[in-house]
Amino acid sequence: xxxxIVGSLAFDTIETSYGRRERIxxxxxxxxxxxxxxxxxPGIVSVxxxxxxxxxxxxxxxxxxxxxxxxxEAGPTFHWEARYGLDPNQRxxxxxxxxxxxxxxxxxxxxxxxxxxxxxxxxxxxxxDDILVQVEHPKLVAMDTINLWINTKxxxxxxxxxxxxxxxxxxxxxxxxxxxTNLIKAGKRLMEMGPSFIAMKKGEHGAxxxxxxxxxxxxxxxxxxxxxxxxxxxxxxxxxLGYLDKVKSFDQEAIRKAAVYGSVMASFVIEDFGIDxxxxxxxxxxxxxxxxxxxxxxx
Amino acid sequence: xxxxIVGSLAFDTIETSYGRRERIxxxxxxxxxxxxxxxxxPGIVSVxxxxxxxxxxxxxxxxxxxxxxxxxEAGPTFHWEARYGLDPNQRxxxxxxxxxxxxxxxxxxxxxxxxxxxxxxxxxxxxxDDILVQVEHPKLVAMDTINLWINTKxxxxxxxxxxxxxxxxxxxxxxxxxxxTNLIKAGKRLMEMGPSFIAMKKGEHGAxxxxxxxxxxxxxxxxxxxxxxxxxxxxxxxxxLGYLDKVKSFDQEAIRKAAVYGSVMASFVIEDFGIDxxxxxxxxxxxxxxxxxxxxxxx
Numbered sequence: 036x037x038x039x040i041v042g043s044l045a046f047d048t049i050e051t052s053y054g055r056r057e058r059i060x061x062x063x064x065x066x067x068x069x070x071x072x073x074x075x076x077p078g079i080v081s082v083x084x085x086x087x088x089x090x091x092x093x094x095x096x097x098x099x100x101x102x103x104x105x106x107x108e109a110g111p112t113f114h115w116e117a118r119y120g121l122d123p124n125q126r127x128x129x130x131x132x133x134x135x136x137x138x139x140x141x142x143x144x145x146x147x148x149x150x151x152x153x154x155x156x157x158x159x160x161x162x163x164d165d166i167l168v169q170v171e172h173p174k175l176v177a178m179d180t181i182n183l184w185i186n187t188k189x190x191x192x193x194x195x196x197x198x199x200x201x202x203x204x205x206x207x208x209x210x211x212x213x214x215x216t217n218l219i220k221a222g223k224r225l226m227e228m229g230p231s232f233i234a235m236k237k238g239e240h241g242a243x244x245x246x247x248x249x250x251x252x253x254x255x256x257x258x259x260x261x262x263x264x265x266x267x268x269x270x271x272x273x274x275x276l277g278y279l280d281k282v283k284s285f286d287q288e289a290i291r292k293a294a295v296y297g298s299v300m301a302s303f304v305i306e307d308f309g310i311d312x313x314x315x316x317x318x319x320x321x322x323x324x325x326x327x328x329x330x331x332x333x334x
Numbered sequence: 335x336x337x338x339i340v341g342s343l344a345f346d347t348i349e350t351s352y353g354r355r356e357r358i359x360x361x362x363x364x365x366x367x368x369x370x371x372x373x374x375x376p377g378i379v380s381v382x383x384x385x386x387x388x389x390x391x392x393x394x395x396x397x398x399x400x401x402x403x404x405x406x407e408a409g410p411t412f413h414w415e416a417r418y419g420l421d422p423n424q425r426x427x428x429x430x431x432x433x434x435x436x437x438x439x440x441x442x443x444x445x446x447x448x449x450x451x452x453x454x455x456x457x458x459x460x461x462x463d464d465i466l467v468q469v470e471h472p473k474l475v476a477m478d479t480i481n482l483w484i485n486t487k488x489x490x491x492x493x494x495x496x497x498x499x500x501x502x503x504x505x506x507x508x509x510x511x512x513x514x515t516n517l518i519k520a521g522k523r524l525m526e527m528g529p530s531f532i533a534m535k536k537g538e539h540g541a542x543x544x545x546x547x548x549x550x551x552x553x554x555x556x557x558x559x560x561x562x563x564x565x566x567x568x569x570x571x572x573x574x575l576g577y578l579d580k581v582k583s584f585d586q587e588a589i590r591k592a593a594v595y596g597s598v599m600a601s602f603v604i605e606d607f608g609i610d611x612x613x614x615x616x617x618x619x620x621x622x623x624x625x626x627x628x629x630x631x632x633x
Contacts, residue, residue, distance in 0.1 A: 121515050122515040216421040217557075218538065218556075240539035241551075243556070251630065251631075252556075252630050257517075257518045258518065288633075291633040295633050331550065332551050332553075334552075334593075334628070
């Protein structure tokens with residue numbers, strides 16, 4: 036397998052200034068895999084309940100996403116409810132019902148064990164570690180996390196961080212983990228903790244990628260209508276890792292371009308609720324926006 | 335005259351996580367003119383008290399800054415005191431003593447009236463307007479403002495805004511003025527209010543420049559030691575307008591490069607307290623950092 040994505044498949048109830056949607060399909064691996072599917076054929080490791088829609092499964096298959104790592108269990112699918120402020124950077128989690136995710140013991144299908152690129156979405160760090168011991172010599176391991184785990188299981192987060200190559204995190208998570216308010220210092224500190232690359236997600240301000248030898252900054256696409264920010268970070272990781280899997284290179288040039296494709300995929304997902312924007316998205320739109328981001332910073 | 339800068343010459347008392355400095359030289363026209371002086375020979379319109387140091391006057395002269403528009407009045411120079419948080423984005427004004435600035439009636443020297451580029455720093459909008467009526471056919475007028483004037487004299491701010499070509503403002507000011515949380519929408523709204531270009535300053539995230547036909551994003555230089563953020567916005571405007579005056583062009587290419595030089599000059603000023611960094615700065619350091627900002631966004 037080229038790229039395997041571990042994360043949630045979920046129902047999300049979302050309220051933004053553009054409206055409210057009840058129990059629409061979401062989850063970190065949903066957003067990440069759909070974004071990656073425009074570059075490669077990723078596999079998902081996750082768990083769903085009996086209520087997860089066949090229609091979404093069909094859409095995953097249509098996009099050549101491998102679902103051998105998705106198990107179906109008795110009970111309801113993971114459900115998350117959140118409300119965004121008028122400023123879409125402000126988000127409040129209203130409810131988290133783990134449901135079938137609560138006792139999720141991820142077991143990798145045999146063909147996933149020889150994976151090139153493994154993405155550990157923002158699940159429990161102990162579950163992330165359970166996955167890590169099952170893979171054989173991956174070329175690149177990336178992880179994401181959330182404040183919840185940094186606050187409740189810091190040692191587990193640090194243990195996984197030590198073993199990964201790329202760490203995806205937003206500004207708040209980075210500052211919480213490093214106790215540093217300066218992002219550049221924080222990035223250097225994080226690289227001392229394990230990863231070779233830090234992908235710092237800054238929402239509307241884009242992202243900074245730090246490596247041992249370079250810093251790369253990518254802008255966010257100037258977006259006037261942020262309908263639903265949910266999944267932007269996962270789509271960023273999906274575009275980023277999907278592109279790396281496509282080009283089979285992890286050199287600086289590839290990492291820079293990967294970050295731009297990450298920003299492009301994130302910019303699409305926020306234009307509509309849930310995964311709807313992916314349904315109409317064409318490869319030429321992706322290339323067009325890649326070029327827009329190039330023009331945006333040209334001087 | 336090529337570039338005339340209207341703004342304060344001041345004493346600043348500053349506390350940051352790097353220490354405290356009592357009554358060091360500051361002020362918007364100080365920072366703006368010094369930054370611009372690396373590209374052109376700007377003039378300042380301002381007022382000082384009898385206590386303003388000769389040493390700084392000499393430094394201005396050494397940098398070929400024209401001081402014919404600076405009047406000296408009986409009484410103490412404008413004094414501002416502020417404290418920054420551990421996070422340098424958080425600033426609290428402790429004290430503002432207007433002193434000789436209180437009754438400042440700016441009168442332009444004759445040679446300043448035929449100015450190419452006029453910068454109206456963040457002084458009282460009625461004073462900005464008093465200046466505007468004195469200039470004859472300037473090619474480009476730029477203005478800055480602060481929350482204080484947007485809150486206390488919104489109509490005066492809007493009146494000046496209508497007459498200028500470039501509006502420099504930070505995110506908070508833009509949102510306050512337009513009641514818009516989305517920066518892109520806010521920028522478009524501002525362009526309907528008068529200016530052809532909006533320079534949106536975003537601190538560590540750099541700046542966005544919006545014109546009728548384009549959006550340009552420039553990064554901030556990745557800085558690990560933000561010693562004193564005071565004057566960054568004025569140095570940005572100084573580098574920006576100084577470069578435009580040097581190349582005598584306001585086309586899109588010039589505007590883009592001007593914004594990069596603005597970001598470069600802002601990045602130097604925050605590396606030390608007050609204006610100290612300008613004392614050791616060399617043109618080759620400026621070019622080097624310009625190239626660093628180019629490399630930072632290359633893909």
